[in-house]
Amino acid sequence: MSSQVDQIKEEVEAKLIPIYVMGKQYMVPESLTIMKAIEYAGYKYIRGCGCRGGVCGACATVYRKPGEYKIRTGLACQTVVESEMYLTQLPFYPANRATYEFDNLEGVPEEIFQLYPELFRCVACNACSKVCPMDVEVMDYIAALKRGDIAEASRISFDCIQCGLCASRCMGELPQYHIAQLARRITGAYLTPSAEHLKTMVANIEAGRYTKGLDELKAADTENLRNLYTEREMEPATAGEDWSPQSDAYL
Amino acid sequence: MKLCYYPGCTLKTKARNLEDAALASLDALGIEYEELPRWNCCGAVYSLADDDLIHLIAPVRDLVRAKEQGADTLLTLCSMCYNTLARANDLMREDEEKRKTINDFMDEEIDYGGEVKVVHLLDFLRDDYGLDKLAEKITRPLKGLKVSPYYGCTLTRPREVALDRPDKPTVLQDFLKALGAEVVEFPSSIECCGTYQVLGNQESALRRSQAIISDATKHGADALALTCPLCDYNLGHKQKVILEQNDGMSELPVYYISQLLAVALGVSADVLRLDLNQERATELLKEKQLLAG
Amino acid sequence: MAREISKKTIKDQWRRKIMEISGENVYKCMQCGTCTASCPMNCDVDAPPRAVMALIQFGQAEALDHLNTPWVCASCHMCDVRCTRGIDIPRVMEALRQIKLRENVDHVEPSNLQPEEVVDLPTIAMVAGMRKFTS
Numbered sequence: 001m002s003s004q005v006d007q008i009k010e011e012v013e014a015k016l017i018p019i020y021v022m023g024k025q026y027m028v029p030e031s032l033t034i035m036k037a038i039e040y041a042g043y044k045y046i047r048g049c050g051c052r053g054g055v056c057g058a059c060a061t062v063y064r065k066p067g068e069y070k071i072r073t074g075l076a077c078q079t080v081v082e083s084e085m086y087l088t089q090l091p092f093y094p095a096n097r098a099t100y101e102f103d104n105l106e107g108v109p110e111e112i113f114q115l116y117p118e119l120f121r122c123v124a125c126n127a128c129s130k131v132c133p134m135d136v137e138v139m140d141y142i143a144a145l146k147r148g149d150i151a152e153a154s155r156i157s158f159d160c161i162q163c164g165l166c167a168s169r170c171m172g173e174l175p176q177y178h179i180a181q182l183a184r185r186i187t188g189a190y191l192t193p194s195a196e197h198l199k200t201m202v203a204n205i206e207a208g209r210y211t212k213g214l215d216e217l218k219a220a221d222t223e224n225l226r227n228l229y230t231e232r233e234m235e236p237a238t239a240g241e242d243w244s245p246q247s248d249a250y251l
Numbered sequence: 252m253k254l255c256y257y258p259g260c261t262l263k264t265k266a267r268n269l270e271d272a273a274l275a276s277l278d279a280l281g282i283e284y285e286e287l288p289r290w291n292c293c294g295a296v297y298s299l300a301d302d303d304l305i306h307l308i309a310p311v312r313d314l315v316r317a318k319e320q321g322a323d324t325l326l327t328l329c330s331m332c333y334n335t336l337a338r339a340n341d342l343m344r345e346d347e348e349k350r351k352t353i354n355d356f357m358d359e360e361i362d363y364g365g366e367v368k369v370v371h372l373l374d375f376l377r378d379d380y381g382l383d384k385l386a387e388k389i390t391r392p393l394k395g396l397k398v399s400p401y402y403g404c405t406l407t408r409p410r411e412v413a414l415d416r417p418d419k420p421t422v423l424q425d426f427l428k429a430l431g432a433e434v435v436e437f438p439s440s441i442e443c444c445g446t447y448q449v450l451g452n453q454e455s456a457l458r459r460s461q462a463i464i465s466d467a468t469k470h471g472a473d474a475l476a477l478t479c480p481l482c483d484y485n486l487g488h489k490q491k492v493i494l495e496q497n498d499g500m501s502e503l504p505v506y507y508i509s510q511l512l513a514v515a516l517g518v519s520a521d522v523l524r525l526d527l528n529q530e531r532a533t534e535l536l537k538e539k540q541l542l543a544g
Numbered sequence: 545m546a547r548e549i550s551k552k553t554i555k556d557q558w559r560r561k562i563m564e565i566s567g568e569n570v571y572k573c574m575q576c577g578t579c580t581a582s583c584p585m586n587c588d589v590d591a592p593p594r595a596v597m598a599l600i601q602f603g604q605a606e607a608l609d610h611l612n613t614p615w616v617c618a619s620c621h622m623c624d625v626r627c628t629r630g631i632d633i634p635r636v637m638e639a640l641r642q643i644k645l646r647e648n649v650d651h652v653e654p655s656n657l658q659p660e661e662v663v664d665l666p667t668i669a670m671v672a673g674m675r676k677f678t679s
Contacts, residue, residue: 109264110663113670117654117662120670121678124291124309126359143291146667147263171305172674260667295671296619299638301567306675331668408621409632417625443584443620449665450673451652455588455616480666488664 020086028081034061035076038089048091054078057161060133062168063087073133073165093164095175098182107190109148116179119145121172128166128176134159138166138176145183153180154187213250252379254284255322255367257313259332260292266329266480266507268524273328273372273509275522280388282380284326287316295331296447297338304353310339311353315360317367324368326375328509330479333371334405337412340369371406372509373422373478374414382429390517392431396539398511399435399472400424401463403482404443417441426508427476430515435473439466444485460485461493464503474504474535476511483507487529504532514541547607554603558643562600565639572629573597579623579633589613593623593633600636614640615651615677645679652677 016027019037026041035049050056059076066084076089098115105111113119119142128138141156157180166176204210220228233245245251262270277284290313298306313336317325327333343350344365354362370378376385400423407413407420415422420441424434444463445456464486467475477483487505494500510523520542525533536542547553563570573594580592590611591599599608617637624632645651652673662670 113667114659114662117657117670118674120292120667120674121654122292122309123294123305124312125305126308126312126357130359139291140289146292146671147258147260148667149263260671265666292667292671294675295668296675298675299619299632299635300565300642301635302565303642329668331672404618404620404622408625410625441622443618443622445584446618446620447669447672447676448585448616448618449669450657450661451677452588452616455585458588459584481668481672484666484669 017081017083019081019084022088023086030081030083032081033077034063034074034079034081034087034089035059037081038076048089049077052077055161057163058091059089060091060163060165061087061089062131062165071131071169073131075133075161075163090163090165090168093168095164095167095178097175097178100182102185102189105186105190107150107186109145109150112145112150112179112182112186115182116175118172118174119179122146122174123171125171127169127171131165131169133163133165134161136160136166138180141180141183142174142176145179150183150186151191153183154191157184210250252324253320253322254282254324254326255317255320256284256286256326256328257290257293257317257332257336258286259327259329261480262329265527266483268527269328269478269480269483269507269509271522271524272507272513272518275518276509276512276516279513279516279518280380280385285320285322287313287320287325290316293332293335293339295335297335304349304356307339307342307349307353308357310336311343311363312357312360314340314343314365314367314369315357315363318363319361322367324370324375324379326370326372328372328478330371330403330405331481333369334412337369338409340365340367341411371414371478373406373426376426377422382425385426386429386431389429389431389515391515391541393427393433393511393515393539393541394431396432396511396535396541397435397471397473398427398432398476398506399437399467399470399474400427400440401467401475401477401482401486402441403477403479404441404446405479407441423476423508427511430511432476432511432515435467435471437467437470437472439463444482446481446485449481449485449489456485457489457493457496460489461497461500464490464493465497465500468501468503472503473539474506474532476506476508478508490529502529502531504529504535506532547602547604549602549604553606555605556603558605559600559603561643562636562639565642566632566635568631568633568635568639570597570600570631570636572631573601574629576628578626578628582622582626584620584622585616585618589616593617593637596640597631597633597636608640613637614644619676641676645677648679650678654678 014029014031017030018025019028021038028037028040048059050058054075061074061076063072063085100115122142124139126139132138136159137156141153144152160177160180162177164177235243291309293313294306294309343363402420407415407417410417427434445459448456483505513523575594577594580586580594583593586592591613596613614637619634621634624634
């Protein structure tokens, strides 16, 4: 009992450090993320907060440390506070997003040029890459797109979470992340070879290969379903390439 | 000597014919080069404002990439890229104050001070490889092909980066002679085609190009040889519009110098990418028995 | 055309700005007209380069404001290599463009470009055009 009390006491006594949210100082526990620190300080999120897991891109945050000229960025839900940091979140940054009927595209570079002619205003200053909280080489994917290499742009921009910080810093006023999204869509739809096994699988499904099994599952009551789930055969973690289940009923 | 190659955006899109033919020719000549693995658009035009350093960042960053690769020479094929990179290089070598500002701004890159030499295919072949040596390698001389050399602006102007005398250059003539072509000189060969005026002021650009094509034809040229994808757009790609608008003009095929080089070296025809030229370009080569089929 | 050259019309700060941005001394021009004779765009410009140089020498900002010359200039550098006084005139034209563009006004608005045109143009035309005509 006493050890539990000690633990709680210790947590309460976590060291408080000063941070500045939009210019106002708050004392917050040093172990918190920016997002939790902002909530600790009394703010309530209605925007600028999404997955809290570092993938949705809603909580892009810009901050500086005292005495530094550098702009630093991070996701509020992932970045731990530092003493004396001053910050603001940028939940949204206006950026031109072209409208297009994806099915009408052929997937050629010229379509990207047409939808986003401002692409050619890039001056390769690299402010975008420097500000990216996901360390995406934004300037390099823009360079790839200017020379029509959609696949390469998709590869480089793969980790983009669409937070928009690149657009906020752009000298040429480009909406980089929207352009990259179009590039990835084109890559997915037109440039990546379609998987042969997928075609076979779809054909099998359409031919009714799994209908019986699915019907059985749908008809099963809760108890039955639980049993089926817990007793299912699982691939051992150490299984080799040649492993296959004993029953091929669901293959 | 380590030779790195800077392609430029247009060579990877609309001017594949310039690139493919050039690279196949370099291979045929046994010239070793390494394409830069990482590069960005050079900006196409050099910043002319004294206080505008931001537009120098793009070309300098490419020069940094070349330095990182350990290159001592950077080869270009597009004359606009050549011009922009060479001028940025001069500035980085000569202007101490601006060099410092630019290097400080690009704090994520290694410092650059003009260590790499920027060359164009033409002066590379003339000064490093040698036009005499080139002439010896020709297996299919361009006999009977009357070609006018078209320099445009960026190979010979401004003076600081000129491959040759700005008022009376001869490098392109010498190159074409080495290929066995019959050179037809004409006064407009150093005049501007209208360049990026095609954006928003197409009329002026077409008028310029019309004058150049007519001048070359008047002097008896069968074809025009050039190195700039924007000149090629105005003089070659847009020629059908010019011919429609001007009665009595005859079509003048436009080639990249690299295509003529590849033909003369007997390189396989598929690298010429003549599908990107006017149809007449293929016909003429066939008529002169320079292309199989 | 008669033009009033007076304290009222001479814009000295504008003239100094041009020399600062271009890095060129416009007073070196002696009006020989070689630039005009060399200009490939001389039939498309409202005023030839020689006249533009004169207007700058006299600080005539307002008169120059409506002329298309800086925008039609293709920076071909023919005037530059031939200038008897060694003035890099394309830099002066660039300064005139920059003074306008730095007011955050585009000369060519990218979204107004014809889609067919953008598809047809080579990358260098787009890049060069954006650099010369947008802010």
